[in-house]
Amino acid sequence: MSSEHNEGQFRYFVVVVLGVVAFIAIVGWLVTRSAGESAPQQASSEETKAVEERTSPVGEVTTQTAQAEAPAQAAAGPADGEQVFKQVCTACHGMGIAGAPKFGDKAAWADRIAQGKETLYTHALNGFTGSKGMMPPKGGNASLTDEQVKAAVDYMVANAQ
Template identity: 45%
Template sequence: MGQQDSHVMKTLTQFILGLVAFAILIFVVAQFMTGGFYNNDQSATGEADDSAIAERIAPVAEVTEAGDTAAAGGDEVAATEQSGKDVYASACFACHGTGAAGAPKLGDKAAWSDRIAKGMDVLVGHAINGFTGDKGVMPAKGGNPALSDDAVKSAVEYIVEEGK
């Protein structure tokens, strides 16, 4: 091995040792943070404890909920727009995002102006109960009966806002 090679080997070895040490450190810290040592003791005695697992999973769920609440809180209008947008994305985009089945496209002002002129109540009613027009068939709730009337309404509000 030449001078250069052994230098490379040495650097590499140090680097790998460093990585291993770092991994061990992370592992130990993670064990402490998740109460892993405590739970391991329990399983060592043969008591597989579901609640211990639930405990470890719970904080993650709480963080997610807290995040959602924080996002939904504060500005009520923003929250409505957000959920309307979500409903649109999951239940309406297939047609209204692409123009499939003759659906007026999101943001196509020419296609929406006459419809918007019908008034919000009519549009929401058509979206909830279904509607057959010159262009095609708008299925009730976009073909998703699991949606609440409010969810459909917020989606219509979102679509109308984008079509103005």
Template identity: 40%
Template sequence: MFKLRVILVAFLVTFIGAVSANHKSDHSVKERTKPTGSVYKAGDDVPVAKPAVVETTGARDGATIYSQKCAMCHDAGIAGAPKVGEASAWTDRVSKGEEALFSSAINGFTGSQGVMPAKGGCGDCSDEEVTDAVKHMLELLK
């Protein structure tokens, strides 16, 4: 057992020495300390990354936007969001007219009843899609 320990320690010392020697070689040092980027001057041919291609299938309907973006808050009443299907929660809002609802949904709203971030936080929704989602929610009240 003692011989095995001596052999293992000798092997370990040899291995560490080999790694250490390679770690200090000129090639290894140059490789580790080379610049990570490039500096360009005016007139240089600078490579430009191509923008990501985003494919769309066109405008999404109100039901789709509602289920993907709005339901999280409007199903649970988070942050004072009126729950879909609870007409009493919508009475004051609906009394101001549809245009006021559309404006609040698109531009955001902060009031005593709660908070609505602009477009419900949906950065990839168009104004039309948000309006269609509001119309969808109003249809669910009927």
């Protein structure tokens, strides 16, 4: 008697669970369907396309520019050095601030250039404290590569000879 009673309860339970599952499935289907058809969804997918169209040429240009510049930089180091100088080194060397030998000042650079490029590279890369002041390693920008720092040294030296 009691087992029949339990069976009845179990069936009722199964029906309720199936009902809930079916309800969730139907609601889910409706939501997905209406979302797929709704205007905002279309607008946003159109927007996405528009954004892709607007941004992709820029991305292409950037890539092309980078590709076009890479060989030029490799061929002409001073171009890259000029960039690094203008971004980092000019802070001190541009105007000769904090005792830094001023850009283009032949007198200030003559003795330094006489030390040889390797010494200048080493001092620029690792930092250097002289009688005039303190040259921070890589001009204080640790994200520069050794090649970039050397190119900046080449650029400054080339303009002080």
